[in-house]
Amino acid sequence: MPLTRVPLTGFTNPAGKSVSVLLMSAISDLATPAPASAAAKPSLAGRDRDGLVQALAEVGVPERELRMRVSQLWHWIYFRGARDFDAMTNVAKELRARLTEAYTLARPEVAIEQVSSDGTRKWLLRLAGAPGERPHEIETVYIPEAERGTLCVSSQIGCTLTCTFCHTGTQRLVRNLTQEEIVAQLLVARDKIGDWPGMTPPEGAVVPQAPRFISNIVFMGMGEPLYNLEAVKPAIETLSDGEGLSVGKRRITVSTSGVVPMIEPLGRETGTMLAVSLHAVRDDLRSELVPLNKKYPIAELLAACRAYPGLSNARRITFEYVMLKGVNDTPADAKELVRLLKGIPAKINLIPFNPWPGTKYECSDWETIERFSEIVFRAGYASPVRRPRGRDILAACGQLKSESERLPVRERMALRAMAMTE
Numbered sequence: 001m002p003l004t005r006v007p008l009t010g011f012t013n014p015a016g017k018s019v020s021v022l023l024m025s026a027i028s029d030l031a032t033p034a035p036a037s038a039a040a041k042p043s044l045a046g047r048d049r050d051g052l053v054q055a056l057a058e059v060g061v062p063e064r065e066l067r068m069r070v071s072q073l074w075h076w077i078y079f080r081g082a083r084d085f086d087a088m089t090n091v092a093k094e095l096r097a098r099l100t101e102a103y104t105l106a107r108p109e110v111a112i113e114q115v116s117s118d119g120t121r122k123w124l125l126r127l128a129g130a131p132g133e134r135p136h137e138i139e140t141v142y143i144p145e146a147e148r149g150t151l152c153v154s155s156q157i158g159c160t161l162t163c164t165f166c167h168t169g170t171q172r173l174v175r176n177l178t179q180e181e182i183v184a185q186l187l188v189a190r191d192k193i194g195d196w197p198g199m200t201p202p203e204g205a206v207v208p209q210a211p212r213f214i215s216n217i218v219f220m221g222m223g224e225p226l227y228n229l230e231a232v233k234p235a236i237e238t239l240s241d242g243e244g245l246s247v248g249k250r251r252i253t254v255s256t257s258g259v260v261p262m263i264e265p266l267g268r269e270t271g272t273m274l275a276v277s278l279h280a281v282r283d284d285l286r287s288e289l290v291p292l293n294k295k296y297p298i299a300e301l302l303a304a305c306r307a308y309p310g311l312s313n314a315r316r317i318t319f320e321y322v323m324l325k326g327v328n329d330t331p332a333d334a335k336e337l338v339r340l341l342k343g344i345p346a347k348i349n350l351i352p353f354n355p356w357p358g359t360k361y362e363c364s365d366w367e368t369i370e371r372f373s374e375i376v377f378r379a380g381y382a383s384p385v386r387r388p389r390g391r392d393i394l395a396a397c398g399q400l401k402s403e404s405e406r407l408p409v410r411e412r413m414a415l416r417a418m419a420m421t422e
């Protein structure tokens with residue numbers, strides 16, 4: 001679909017700059033989504049091996065052939081990125097026809113694609129719901145850097161938690177994503193940036209100087225992944241499978257706001273890297289920012305971190321700390337942070353707060369962030385301040401909020417306008 005740049009005449013953002021919006025031509029459908037067709041064929045894209053076995057058995061593939069046929073499908077879907085069964089030249093023609101009749105390899109539809117001036121891409125994906133269910137939307141963000149490309153995926157539509165500085169937290173939970181919908185975010189991203197064998201990126205795209213354009217995955221989009229571990233776990237198996245998508249488990253990071261009882265199972269059952277959204281060093285303040293802290297306070301959270309399976313200096317936990325002006329950003333906070341984390345193999349990520357319309361918080365001043373970072377650095381932590389990416393398209397951490405919660409038109413326009421400010 002062609003991209004159209006729509007000038008928004010008569011609209012200025014708070015800084016008084018002129019604005020324009022990059023929209024897919026499908027944007028106009030957003031207000032009135034079509035109901036999912038009851039007759040739609042199921043898609044096999046995103047299914048794990050068990051799911052494919054079931055699909056093949058249903059079209060009559062005999063038991064003794066199942067293993068071999070699943071390997072073939074796996075290779076085509078997850079190694080080559082096939083989008084229809086006809087491409088699968090080593091699968092018997094007659095079976096291809098049966099598969100085509102019963103299934104598709106469709107991905108969620110890209111409702112909107114936004115490209116930031118720094119090369120970050122944000123896709124609003126429309127999920128085909130159950131028959132009769134209104135389609136929902138989620139967001140997936142691609143962040144290219146010099147030597148790696150990171151895909152930030154969502155694990156839920158909305159979030160049950162209500163962290164006060166997070167835009168997603170203002171959206172109620174609609175539902176958990178399925179494992180297929182989680183995996184499909186990588187399939188769509190690879191389609192869009194041409195990251196399959198034999199494909200090239202679209203003209204003008206920013207991609208890393210690396211063999212794969214998407215080398216890392218972070219569960220830092222919408223939702224709390226540890227409240228959906230049932231789907232996140234098999235999705236991670238598919239994403240990391242060496243015969244298919246092959247994103248190594250050490251390149252997959254699951255970020256949690258601190259669901260303590262699920263931290264050990266995550267490490268034991270998936271072996272991925274852990275990121276913890278700490279954001280405050282005192283329970284009273286953390287309970288205000290991350291209300292889940294009332295249930296699982298800092299001491300319990302850090303005890304679970306110390307016990308994270310596989311933790312070592314080579315496999316550190318990332319502690320995320322959002323810099324909120326006048327709230328959690330004093331030198332005393334920095335010193336206490338360092339003291340709290342003593343003995344835990346850790347990295348500290350200072351995240352400049354990404355504002356969104358209606359928030360009461362502001363981002364700390366640059367000097368304050370530098371002072372904080374210096375204290376953390378002196379204590380022996382490399383403390384990269386995470387450069388905000390894709391701010392112009394509202395793709396940065398905590399700014400994600402799908403259109404599935406219908407915003408008033410004016411707010412939607414304002415969001416988009418801010419999103420594309422030069």
Ligand code: SAH
Nearest residue numbers: 166220223224255256257277320354397398
């Ligand atoms: N629910 C999980 C993962 C998604 S949020 C979690 O909370 O960890 C991913 C990261 O973005 C978290 O560290 C979250 O605290 C941070 N974040 C949320 N809103 C933000 C904002 N407005 N500015 C900067 N970071 C934010």
Ligand code: SF4
Nearest residue numbers: 159161163166169257
């Ligand atoms: Fe949910 Fe994470 Fe946002 Fe908190 S920060 S509301 S847990 S998405």
